[in-house]
Amino acid sequence: MATYLYRIGKFAYRRKGTVLSIWLTLLVLMGVGAATLSGPTNDSFSIPGTPAQQAQDLMAERFPEAAGNDPFNSLSARFVFAAPDGQTLTDPANEAAMDAVLDRVRDIEQVEPAAKADPATPPAAGERSAALVNPVVAHDGLIEMVTQQAQQSGKPLDRALADAQALSSLSADATVGYVDVPFTGEVTDVTDELTAEIDAAAQVGRDAGLGVQLSGSAAQVQEAPGGTTELIGMAVAAVVLMITFGSLVAAGLPLISAIIGVGIGSLGITIATGFTELGSMTPTLAIMIGLAVAIDYSLFIVSRFRHELTVTDNREEAAGRAVGTAGSAVVFAGLTVIIALVALRVVGIKFLTDMGMAAGFAVFIAVLIALTFLPAMLGLFGSKVFAGRIPFVKAKDPESGSMQPGASMRYARWIARVPLVPLIGGVLLLAVLAVPTTGLKLALPSQATADPATSARQAYDLIDDGFGPGRNGPLVVVVDARDATVPAMQAFGDVVTTISEQPDVANAQVVGVNQAGDTAQILVTPASGPTDPKTVDLMQSIRDGEAGMHEQIGVNYGVTGQTALETDISDRLQDALIPYLLVVVGLAFILLTLVFRSLLVPLTATLGFLLSVAATFGATVAIFQNGWGGLVGNPQPLVSFMPIFLIGVVFGLAMDYQVFLVTRMREEYVHGASAKDAMTIGFTHGSRVVTAAALIMMSVFAAFIAEPNSFIKSIGFALAAAVFFDAFVVRMVIIPAVMALLGDKAWWLPAWLDRILPNVDIEGEKLQRELPAHALEGEETVAAR
Template identity: 70%
Template sequence: MATYLYRMGKFAYRRKGVVLAAWLALLILMGVGAATLSGPTKDTFSIPGTPAQQAQDLMAERFPEAAGSDPMSALGARYVFAAPDGQTLDSPENQAAMDEVLAQVRQIDQVQDVAKAEPTEAGPPGALVNPVVADAQLTAMAEGQAQEQGSPAEVAVDNARALSPLNEDKTVGYVQVPFDGDFSDVTSELKDEVTAAADVARDAGLTVQISGSVAQDAEMPGGTAELIGLAVAAVVLILTFGSLVAAGLPLLTAIIGISIGSLGITVATGFMDLGSMTPTLAIMIGLAVAIDYSLFIVSRFKHELTVTQDRAEAAGRAVGTAGSAVVFAGLTVIIALLALRVVGIPFLTDMGLAAAFTVFIAVLIAITLLPGILGLFGRKAFAGKVPFLPQRDLEDDAEGGKKNIALRYAEAVVRRPLVPLIAGVLLLVLVALPASALRLALPTEATGDPATSSRQAYDLVEEGFGPGKNGPLLVVADARDANLPAEEAFGEVVGLISAEDDVLNAQIVAVNEAGDTAQIMVTPRSGPSEQGTMDLVDSIRGAEAELAESTGVSFGVTGQTAMELDVSERLLDALVPYLAVVVGLAFILLLLVFRSILVPLTAALGFLLSIVATFGATVAIFQEGWGGLIANPQPIVSFMPIFLIGVVFGLAMDYQVFLVTRMREEYVHGASAKKAVAIGFNHGARVVSAAAVIMISVFAAFIFESNALIKSMGFALAAAVFFDAFIVRMVIIPSVMAFLGDKAWWLPKWLDKILPNVDIEGEKLRQLLPEEERKEEVAVGSPG
């Protein structure tokens, strides 16, 4: 591989015009495609095959008039009204104020026609009325039905109360407004209209908060994080190279890379349903790896210039050596991200594909566009010297004839490897302890920022009605194969559910035309994300088999709360298998690279340590609220841990490859095992340190975004890079390698014969160099 990359780098340097023109054409093509082919993003979290989705599919089949009303993607807004202190909503003044709000809501074009019917008309169910009127209508209807059916009046009143949009004290009420379209139809103008309609009631003294998909506050990143990350990266690169031009090269290639990547993802929205957070996460990862990959090659290019005067030759060698590590490191990230597909979750698969695409572009740019740009700058590649900053060869062994800090540190670790090994492991284990309390949930109004109107609306409903009102469950009962009349079968289901301790109310709210399927609304006593509701869903589902066997009636639990619980449970269940796949993959790939059993094993175990430590730190700060750094601690977003594993796996292998391949080079070329650790660490440590600081800065910049997922993901990735680069790869791994000595490179002879030689160290490339150049390399201390 090193030989092919050497030729590619040399070609790109010499034929810079062709290479630069090709990348410019690709950038323009992506821009045109994004402008003409892009489509809307869709934030849906359904998972095919889950119990809730199966119940939802059954409801869509038996209630065709409700087809398309997926609770996870239904478009609507909820106006929540609260009376001033000492007043109730049923006063004439407060009712008039609410009626005026609804009159303005009816003027919004996208409000469904059924909701626009005037309250004085008999019109279809769904006409907008204020909560007081709706409460009276429901109560009168329930009492009338009780008299007709001869059922207890108190039961009918309780059922009406459970459905009523007005609380018992008449101090809090709400109106649900359905809208036509989907999330792509929600514009800033529509949000302004929805918000402005509430001003009349607010002027009259009522508290009005708005929740629902139409009224969600815009929290998506606006590019600030990327700018902060680039700024910090620029400072680190300037300090690293002491040259403005050299510092700008990784930034330039990274900007081109994420531009092509983000435009490509925008094009994909015209053909796929991608979430609004997908491009941001892809850019976050693509930006970090693009800068790092270019940094590795530019630093190696600078080192090669001390060996040869032929700049094209130096570019070829840089791409052939450091570029080999870049390709392998990028491949590990891509494979880990693509492996998210095995989890079987569509939106997670899309995120992995998008991020893998940006990493793929970053690798291609590093090994083709970067040497072309180096050829464009020629002898000016390290121009723009910054005063007071030395222009050092980061891979040199000495500074001013003395051993540098990295070499002295490595020699100290080699002398007493057990001390740093035990200290590093203990530190990560302690940081990982809070991970035992990990709880997962999807982003909802319940987990939103308390300062937003949607979260305040949620809190008002909880205070006025109880926590279960915000997350009712919907049970779909199928009596088609029942051995008793359908009405009795539905009654059996209602009775079974009502017997559960956490059920406040259960009642039939709809029966299909055939009379064989019913919708049963269940109001829990606990909130949507509380453990009591999760246990209730499990308990109801657990009772289904016995009832189905005795009566022939089957049922399933669906609704937004049940769907969110199923998504979180599926993700949590997939966490360990996916981790096993990734760790197994890491072992196989590193076995090919290092031709050793113990090196891949220690690398994989180090990866596990950095992952659990990252989980521990993230849980402590974002879930438990340690240190008061987060104003609104909430469960960790369900899909973050799996996505984090995929990304961190690749990043961990980046640093493992760049550091340990240098150790292997020295060992293969005759150095003792311990000396190889010290020299190899010295050659790679400063470059890896600069790369890790850059990556940490890029990720950490996203902590300042308002979106909870992006904030927590930025922190987790920054923490993961810190733990893996500075503790695992620079403390634990050198200690383990020194402790194992020659045994670290042991490989059974039979396995050595069948393993392909990927030549990550560029040994075959060394054999291609002229004899005099190899002698010159040895003279100047080149690692190969």
């Protein structure tokens, strides 16, 4: 491979005009495509095959009119009214204020036509009015209706009134009420204009003295991710590059390459939105990862180019050698990242698959840019690559062959002398940091986990205080009585009775029967909130009881609702974690075995990854969930799909540093150094550039902590922490110590396996043999300028 990459590097350097023109043309075409072919992002959410989703699908099939009641994907807004202190919403002035708000709501074009109907007009026979009315009017009408029904059916009045209160949109003390407003369209149809109109309607009530808070998908301000965060990350990266190279030009080359690569990658993802549904976070995560690896990969090649200029005065030759050697490491490092990202398909969740594929595409472009665009840029600048010297910055060749005992050489020799000390110290440090992981809690983003300063969270808290915590997260049981051995209505009643006997049930009642009379919706209001473990236990207990009910009366039912959907998602992610790890680690182990021609080096690399990811989880849980240090104003459970995504990304990035650092050790070992000397020399050659690369990647990721989106914020921190733990503790403390302890055994490979494995020559040994004689002998050594 090194030989082919060597030829590519020389070709790109020599034909710089052609190569640069191709990339710039591609960037322009991608821009045109993004402007003309892109579509909207879609944050709708479903996981086919889960029990809750199956119940949701059954409800949509049997109750077509309720098909838009999906708690994740329906477009609606909830107006929550709170009476001023010492007053109730039944006061005439407060009723009038709520009516004024609803009058303003009816003027919004996207409100469902049925909701705009005149509430004074009686509904058709057999139909229930969908017109918007204030909570006081709705409550009075509900009480009147259930009282009449109780008298006609003989149902105890107190039970009927209790059921009515469980459905009422007015709290028992009449201080809190709410109105749910349905909108036409999907969650992707939310615009700034719509949210502004909703807020303007709420402001009418606020001006009249009411407390009015908003929640629901239509009322959420759509935060545009990205922007200044990338600029912050690149600014820090520029500083690190200038210190590394001591040159403005050399520092700019990786940044230019990264901008072109990320531009093409992000525009390609934008084009893809016109052909498939992608979430709004997908491009942001792809940019985050693509930007970090693009700068790092270019850094490694420019650094190697600088080193090669110390052994040859032929700049085209130096570019070829840099791409042939460091470029080989870039290819395999990029492959490990791509494998980890694309393997997210194993999870079987579309939005994770999309994020993995998009980020993998960005990494692929970053690799191609580093191998072709960058050497073309080196050719464009020629002898001016290291021009623009920065005063007071003495940047030595980070891969200098000089063995004068600098700090990195002394450190590596110390590790070689007492390897057990850094090994045990590093492992203990990461183990201690991992301790908070034992308290890891997961949840999907919701009003319950929103910032208390937001209107959505305040609306949630008002409902919790006024109606009880269960009103924010009721369970819906969809009962199919087609094969029931008793009349359907009796079957529905039996299910309600059985559920009502469960602990933690505040209320259970039939709230809808389809036209065929064979399917019912049972609304179960828990006594606990949607994120409370008691509610999860109740949901599971109801599900467990289905087999008995089927055996007794022949009914089938499913449980859906926010808690059920979130629990099923978490279970799906947990079930997929082991298969995902097996696929990722297995494929990467094979790849690393090819790279290092060793079994123990890939094994120790994988174990080191496990340590770094455990410490990362511990630090993230401590800060974002437990609120340590007061760095997060609203500590909450981590997003449920964060662990599996983080594991995939961190594994790929961890292998980056393993490849870049340990390949230099193997290069020395292959060229005749002893195992300990190879470790020492390889570490000395690679540590400074790996340090710079890690600092750059950390700065890019850490900049995303400033994002308003909670998932982006936490994943930015977690990735930055993971890079720190893996690069500076695992790869620069633990791995060198292990290599020193293992000695020659580190490079052991069974003879039979050595015969069948292809030799990818990542160290460039074959390249060194095939280089022209004039490139190896008698060339004047020149200092990089």
